[in-house]
Amino acid sequence: MKKGDVICPECSAGFRRLQLDSRRGTPGAFRCPLCDHVLEMLDGTAEVAYRLTVAPEKLFE
Template sequence: MRKSDVTCPNCQAGYRRIELTSKGGVAGEFRCLVCDDLLELMDGSTEIAFRLTVQPNKTSYVF
């Protein structure tokens, strides 16, 4: 298991990213829950989960 932090470059929302290398996942993409910016494309080779940890001020990002 690998843990890391990810920050959205558009709105500065913070996420905890957990990757399980021992388990296959689903191919797809993860978009910011606040501004819908693309944060990661996933190929499905590992299971990846994101959790919103820092919600930014709504006036600090651009759509």
């Protein structure tokens, strides 16, 4: 399993990214659920999951 952090360049939301190479995933794109910016194109070779960890400041204004 690989772990990492990703920050959306559009809205600055922070995500935890988990990749499990032992399972096949679904090809497609992962988009930021807050601003719809494409964060990663997925080819389906591994299972990838994202979890929002830091909401952008503009949500609290």
